[in-house]
Amino acid sequence: MAKTKVYFWLKVDKKFFDNIFIKRLKNMPGGYTMTVIYIRLMLESLESDCVLYYEGYFNDLAEELALKLDVSEDDIRMTLSYFTQCGLIQVDSDSNAEMPQAKAMLESETNWAWYKREQRKQAKLDNVQNKKKKSNSCPTEIELEKEIEIDIEKEIESEERDREKISASAEISKYYQSRIGVIDGVQYQQLMDYHTQDKLELDLIKLAIDKAADNGKRSFGYVNTILKNWTQNGIKTAAQQKEEQQRYIADKGHAQKTVNITDPFGGNLG
Incomplete structure (x- = not known):
């Protein structure tokens, strides 16, 4: 039996380059290189659930990635530092780097899924063609x-x-x-x-x-x-929460006024 393969890819569109952190790189020394390395890091992470795992073969993750991508260690370090500060790379306590933007752009499909997709298209085509043969108004x-x-x-x-x-x-x-x-x-x-x-x-x-x-x-x-x-409490939107907060403040103010009027020990009866 043929082994099932899974194909991964990134769906990159104009919005990617409109990201303020990507746009800022245009005016930074080495910005173009860092952008390319960042994309390559996302691609490298696709088969491991968008996480770059530190395997412990070298001193740190940057050294390992520099070897894998065949780029300079300095460029890798600058890229990791910049995108970590931007929140687009998240490094955990084990030095593994998660790529949240890659998750948002991830596309995947097995060869079987591709086959079934094409099969559905062909079945639809055959079905319509059969109707065409049987109907005068095809x-x-x-x-x-x-x-x-x-x-x-x-x-x-x-x-x-x-x-x-x-x-x-x-x-x-x-x-x-x-x-x-x-x-x-x-x-x-x-x-x-x-x-x-x-x-x-x-x-x-x-x-x-x-x-x-x-x-x-x-x-x-x-x-x-x-x-x-x-x-x-059934609150699902920020607007509902704001209304609830305003209602709470109003009710609290009303309760305070009631206490001031009726409390014989408060010295304030109106």
């Missing part, structure tokens, strides 16, 4: 092609929705790192579950991260508690 060749294109477009739309989910996960991961710190795989999945399963909008998740950071509570547990409370 579709023209142009109509036939349109029907096939519509089916393909539906598949593309479905794949696009999947890519949007991946893009959202990269956005949240990057935002968490910029405000709280390094996030591990389990924590990352919990945050995404709030978005994909509990249907919390991205801005609301970011707001929870902001509240934790602004209060000096730089821990995942604090962020998770906020999101859990909002979920239990």
Whole structure:
């Protein structure tokens, strides 16, 4: 039996080069080289779930990557340093480097999936052609092609929705790192579950991260508690949370006025 192969690739479009961190490299010495190396690092990570693992053969990850990519160690170090500061590379305590943007741009397909895709296209073509033979009002060749294109477009739309989910996960991961710190795989999945399963909008998740950071509570547990409370209270958008906060403040003010009027020991009866 032929071995199943999996093909990976990056879907790079204009938006990649519109990224402010990529655009800034244009005006930096060695910026072009760093951009190319960054893309190569993403490609290198594709078969290992977008993580560059430090294997321990040399002093650090930079030395290993320099050998693998056949580029200078200095260029690798500059690239790792710059993109780590930007949040586009996340290095954990074991010196492994995760590439969140690569996850957002990742495309993959097995040779079997490609075969089944082509098989579905051919089945659709055969089906329409059979109808054409049996019907006096059979579709023209142009109509036939349109029907096939519509089916393909539906598949593309479905794949696009999947890519949007991946893009959202990269956005949240990057935002968490910029405000709280390094996030591990389990924590990352919990945050995404709030978005994909509990249907919390991205801005609301970011707001929870902001509240934790602004209060000096730089821990995942604090962020998770906020999101859990909002979920239990049916809050799914930043706008709903703002309304809830305003209602709480108004109710608190009303309660305070009531206490001042009725408390015989407060010295303030109106």
